[in-house]
Amino acid sequence: MTDETARLLEVEHLQVYFPIKSGVIVSRAVGHVHAVDDVSFVLHEGETLGIVGESGCGKTTLIRALVRLIAATGGSIRFRGEDITKAGAKEMAPIRREMQMVFQDPQASLNPRKRIGQILATPLRKRGVAKDELEPESRGLVERVGLGAEHLNRFPHEFSGGQRQRIGIARALAMAPQLILLDEPVSALDVSIQAQVINLLDDLQDDLHLSYIFVAHDLSVVRHVSDRIIVMYLGKLMEISPAEELYSKPIHPYTSALLGAIPLPDPRENRRRTRQLVTGEPPNPINPPSGCRFHSRCPRATELCEAVEPQLTEYAGGHLAACHHPQSVSAEEIAAATRSPASPLSAGDQPPQERRQGAPASSPD
Amino acid sequence: MSASAPLLEVSELKVSFQTEDGTVKAVDGVSFSVGAGEVVAIVGESGSGKSVTSMTLMGLTRGPNASFQGTATFEGRDLIAASEAELRRIRGGDIAMIFQDPMSSLDPVYRVGAQIVEQIRAHDDEISKAAALDRAVELMERVGVPHARARLRSYPHEFSGGMRQRVMIAMALSCSPKLLIADEPTTALDVTIQAQILEELRQLRSETGAGIILVTHDLGVVADIADRVVVMYAGRVVEQGTLDELFYNPQHPYTWGLLGSITRVDSDRSKRLPAIPGAPPSLLNAPKGCHFRPRCPHAFEKCTEVPPLEARVSSTPGHLDRCWLEPERKRKLRVVDGRIGLAPEEKVVA
Numbered sequence: 001m002t003d004e005t006a007r008l009l010e011v012e013h014l015q016v017y018f019p020i021k022s023g024v025i026v027s028r029a030v031g032h033v034h035a036v037d038d039v040s041f042v043l044h045e046g047e048t049l050g051i052v053g054e055s056g057c058g059k060t061t062l063i064r065a066l067v068r069l070i071a072a073t074g075g076s077i078r079f080r081g082e083d084i085t086k087a088g089a090k091e092m093a094p095i096r097r098e099m100q101m102v103f104q105d106p107q108a109s110l111n112p113r114k115r116i117g118q119i120l121a122t123p124l125r126k127r128g129v130a131k132d133e134l135e136p137e138s139r140g141l142v143e144r145v146g147l148g149a150e151h152l153n154r155f156p157h158e159f160s161g162g163q164r165q166r167i168g169i170a171r172a173l174a175m176a177p178q179l180i181l182l183d184e185p186v187s188a189l190d191v192s193i194q195a196q197v198i199n200l201l202d203d204l205q206d207d208l209h210l211s212y213i214f215v216a217h218d219l220s221v222v223r224h225v226s227d228r229i230i231v232m233y234l235g236k237l238m239e240i241s242p243a244e245e246l247y248s249k250p251i252h253p254y255t256s257a258l259l260g261a262i263p264l265p266d267p268r269e270n271r272r273r274t275r276q277l278v279t280g281e282p283p284n285p286i287n288p289p290s291g292c293r294f295h296s297r298c299p300r301a302t303e304l305c306e307a308v309e310p311q312l313t314e315y316a317g318g319h320l321a322a323c324h325h326p327q328s329v330s331a332e333e334i335a336a337a338t339r340s341p342a343s344p345l346s347a348g349d350q351p352p353q354e355r356r357q358g359a360p361a362s363s364p365d
Numbered sequence: 366m367s368a369s370a371p372l373l374e375v376s377e378l379k380v381s382f383q384t385e386d387g388t389v390k391a392v393d394g395v396s397f398s399v400g401a402g403e404v405v406a407i408v409g410e411s412g413s414g415k416s417v418t419s420m421t422l423m424g425l426t427r428g429p430n431a432s433f434q435g436t437a438t439f440e441g442r443d444l445i446a447a448s449e450a451e452l453r454r455i456r457g458g459d460i461a462m463i464f465q466d467p468m469s470s471l472d473p474v475y476r477v478g479a480q481i482v483e484q485i486r487a488h489d490d491e492i493s494k495a496a497a498l499d500r501a502v503e504l505m506e507r508v509g510v511p512h513a514r515a516r517l518r519s520y521p522h523e524f525s526g527g528m529r530q531r532v533m534i535a536m537a538l539s540c541s542p543k544l545l546i547a548d549e550p551t552t553a554l555d556v557t558i559q560a561q562i563l564e565e566l567r568q569l570r571s572e573t574g575a576g577i578i579l580v581t582h583d584l585g586v587v588a589d590i591a592d593r594v595v596v597m598y599a600g601r602v603v604e605q606g607t608l609d610e611l612f613y614n615p616q617h618p619y620t621w622g623l624l625g626s627i628t629r630v631d632s633d634r635s636k637r638l639p640a641i642p643g644a645p646p647s648l649l650n651a652p653k654g655c656h657f658r659p660r661c662p663h664a665f666e667k668c669t670e671v672p673p674l675e676a677r678v679s680s681t682p683g684h685l686d687r688c689w690l691e692p693e694r695k696r697k698l699r700v701v702d703g704r705i706g707l708a709p710e711e712k713v714v715a
Contacts, residue, residue: 054555054556054557054558055526055555160644161411162644163644190410190411190582191410191582191584191623191626191627192410192622192623192626192640192641193410193640193644194626194628195626195627195628195638195639195640195641196640196641196642198628198638199637199638199640202637217555217556218628219556219630220627220628220629220630220632221628223628223630223634224628224632224634224638243634244634247630247631257557258556258557259630260560261556261557261559261560262556262585262630263559263560263563263583263585263586263588263589263590264585264588264589264629264630264631265584265585265587265588265612265624265627265629266588266612266629267588267608267609267612268609268613269631270588270589275560277557277560277561277564278557279561281525281527281528281558
């Protein structure tokens with residue numbers, strides 16, 4: 001994406017902390033879950049931004065904070081240049097119209113007691129569609145997502161998972177949004193149905209010039225749909241890169257660990273490659289590790305990683321990574337890299353270094 | 366695999382359930398075998414009957430509305446006809462099972478240690494409580510739970526998803542099973558944890574020589590760990606063969622569709638995903654003949670008859686499928702845009 005394209009959403013140093021309360025009579029916060037911790041990025045118009053990471057990395061919290069379903073603890077969110085971080089319900093109403101969400105579980109996100117026609121009519125009315133226009137509008141919507149007009153009279157339980165997800169998408173489209181935030185939209189679906197829904201999302205984007213933020217834990221699905229991808233770990237942004245490059249040239253060791261963990265649906269390919277597996281599990285986000293959050297599981301970690309939080313470094317081609325000892329980049333590329341203004345405020349200012357042999361680390365690769 | 370008799374031989378298994386709306390034929394003629402030290406994957410979408418098949422082997426689908434046909438022979442005993450008492454000895458002893466959701470398969474009000482000890486003592490009358498506890502520690506260490514002895518005193522909710530699944534595996538291993546049935550063991554887990562659990566299963570197979578039935582919908586997991594694959598669709602086995610036969614010479618159009626519709630980290634992003642049109646049929650009212658016929662772009666008149674499951678590729682007698690198309694013709698039909706997939710309707714020329 002070039003910088004000339006209009007910026008739709010700008011997120012700066014966004015923090016979302018959840019207090020952990022304790023005490024019988026007076027409850028006070030005894031700690032915080034650092035769900036999203038100083039994340040900055042920009043979404044351009046017409047772009048699809050993928051967000052990947054393991055469970056508990058804060059990806060769902062992040063997009064919920066973007067639509068203000070969860071209040072941000074710090075930082076700012078700007079939609080079309082307008083700061084919405086502290087906007088009240090009245091100011092948010094017209095903006096929410098432009099940012100719609102599609103949820104992971106299509107079963108739980110549709111009211112079981114309402115017919116599809118009713119489910120779609122609510123947002124349409126909200127948008128100001130006249131009463132006699134409701135019927136043709138909703139018919140247009142269900143046809144748009146590949147269902148028929150006869151489905152308008154049915155209840156959610158009469159549909160399969162894939163069809164329900166189509167209804168969820170139709171409901172989001174009813175508001176004629178600019179941006180759709182998709183929270184694991186296909187992970188509850190069977191593979192053959194996943195492909196149908198992904199193709200549908202592709203078509204809608206082409207026809208309606210939509211922007212997507214696509215959250216998923218499945219890296220192969222995210223690669224297929226995204227223009228750029230953010231990798232998150234324990235509330236921090238680890239790497240942000242054009243989609244293709246993230247897979248061919250992962251700079252952060254966490255990204256390559258994630259990639260290495262995906263079993264390829266190709267037996268020969270699987271046998272051929274050697275995989276770098278990470279051991280252990282993500283640490284507790286209440287008390288995250290010092291320095292780089294990944295250092296406790298990282299095969300390249302040094303003392304520096306434990307002591308200092310890495311800055312977000314911008315490499316050529318809009319590829320950013322927060323790592324002291326980046327991989328897949330040459331010494332020249334490291335020398336040409338610059339500190340990104342999106343770096344976390346608490347990050348150190350050490351530029352990334354090539355990891356020399358003999359550095360105090362667990363295993364060279 | 367070895368020439369000796371297989372560990373488990375399932376033959377023409379049929380399971381149907383009476384419901385208010387009619388009879389659901391959940392499993393309709395499934396045959397496969399598992400040898401010692403072999404990993405057999407059962408692949409299929411939701412509703413394909415893969416879980417009912419694996420649960421029936423353990424006698425978990427029995428009920429007043431269920432009826433069974435066919436046999437499942439495990440070391441000379443038929444599991445389908447076995448009495449409840451007989452099954453109780455086999456379950457957890459010779460055959461162990463790991464379920465998809467490790468949260469709901471552990472009892473939330475008992476300490477993890479107590480649950481493992483209970484299983485060990487249920488199958489061994491001699492062992493003392495202390496000895497069983499030591500064995501539990503040993504098992505937990507084996508599956509990679511750190512601080513095993515202390516963690517035995519924890520409750521299930523104090524474990525993460527991956528750790529709970531390790532506890533389930535430890536429990537399954539407690540009586541050194543000869544056959545392990547794993548029903549979607551990694552579906553609820555993150556990829557990095559999934560890789561660790563699959564490694565555990567691989568080690569288990571090589572150390573104990575147990576046979577493993579892996580029920581999954583993830584072809585990546587299959588390619589990673591399975592020796593042989595059984596593909597199920599709408600209650601029937603549509604294809605089975607070795608891992609390589611299935612991935613590189615798939616015979617059934619449904620298998621092509623499955624292979625084609627997966628997003629891969631190394632595929633061409635600009636192309637549309639070749640999806641399988643439509644949705645699986647209702648098993649209350651399954652289509653006549655081949656169950657895949659209504660979604661198959663290559664269907665012809667003959668497909669209204671059920672094709673038998675048999676070897677159709679002469680060079681590989683172990684590779685069975687249920688499709689009437691000529692193997693020679695399939696070679697051409699299954700290639701879409703240079704890779705295996707199901708051709709979109711409009712591209713098919715009769």
